[in-house]
Amino acid sequence: MRDFLAGSKGMPRFKKKGRHDSFRFPQGVKVEQKKIYLPKIGWVxxxxxxxxxxTIKNVTVSRLAGKWYVSIQVEREQVVPNHPSRSVIGIDLGVALFATLSDGQVFMPVDSFKVCQKKLAKQQRNLARKVKGSENWKKQKSAIQKMHAKIANKRNDYLHKLSTNISKNHVVICLEDLKVKNLTRSAKGTRDKPGKNIAAKSGLNRSILDQGWYEFKRQLMYKQTWRGGHVVLVDPKYSSQKCSNCGFTSAENRRTQANFNCISCNYVLNADLNAAKNILAAGLAVLACGDIGQDAA
Ligand SMILES: [Zn+2]
Structure with a gap:
């Protein structure tokens, strides 16, 4: 509250039923094939x-869109495996193309949100017409939550398939160190410094969130750790303006969104592929210095 009044942080949020419906058992949990024993609750x-x-360390029970989930945290000894591949790859993450690999592979975005957006908006209007707190309101609310969960599931499914595929095939993955969170917060700005192009940016932001760059990066990181691979984060500065052929850097190289055309050496390439090649080169430079960093190890 003090930070809020000083203007540095947002209003604190009250705890409320339905916002974070979860609880944790630090001990006393037993698991059998089709049932789990939760202290004070019994077999479920x-x-x-x-x-x-x-060994089970703790168990968290949570509720999402009307369904109950149980996550079991375990501890075990594991030898770090040798990654089966020797390949090093650079990845450019974008809006029109979700991921472009420096070897030329391209992956389209899922846009699971966009597909359901109209339906969701209709459901939202339905909710607004109902008396808040009434049985019908609760029903409608739960239908909306289910839709959101479905959208998220679709997206995560896609991201998992993609990150598993890439992680299996490349021992080192170079990515731009995008501050996704900063990017997604910047649109509205603060009271003293209102954001520019709010509408355009919030459109882009929604697309970024929809595509889950942050989640994708997170998945790649832990999957690489499992397989004994690495993720190298590189400075995103100029990766879209630099020529991957001769190194000449200028905003002029990028006259259209899709194409890169070097004004120094006349190199022409898909802009995202050019960026992916730059990211790979920057990652290799980091590796040559022997500094993979805490984040990526
Ligand atoms: Zn060039």
Whole structure:
């Protein structure tokens, strides 16, 4: 509250039923094939999505869109494996193309939100017409939450397939160190410094959130750790303006969104592929210095 009054932070949020419906058991949990014992609750039927390896450290029960989930944290010894691949790759993350790899592979965005956006807006209007707190309002609210969960599931499914594929095939993955969170917050600005191009930026921001760059990066990082690979984060400065062929850097090189055309050496290339090649080169430079960093190890 003090930070809020000083103007440096937003209004504190009150705890409320339905916002973070979760609780944790630090001990006393037992698991069998199709049921789990939770202290004070007893045996509960559940679907075990994967085998539990190691000792259970704690268990978190949470509710999302009307469904209950249980996450089991375990501890076990593991030898860091040798990554099967020797390949090093650079990835450019974008809006029109979700990911462009420096070897030329391209992955389209999912846009799961865009597809459902109209339907969701209609459901929202339906909710607004209902008496807040009434049975019908609650029903509508839960339908909306389910839609949101569906959108998120679709997106995560896609991101997991993609990150697993890339992580399996490349021992080192170079990525731009995009401050996704900063980017997504900047549109509105602060009271003293209102943001510019709010409408345009919030459109871009929604697309960024929809595509989950941040989540994708997170998945790549832990999957690389599992396989004994690495993620190298590089400075995104100029990666879109620099010529990957001769190194000449200028905003003039980028006359259109899709194409890169070097005004110094006449090199022509898809702009995202050019950026991916720059990211790879910057990553290799980091590796040559022997400084992979805490983040990426
Ligand atoms: Zn050039």
């Amino acid at each position: 039927k559940f679907r075990k999505s994967r085998e539990i390896e190691g």
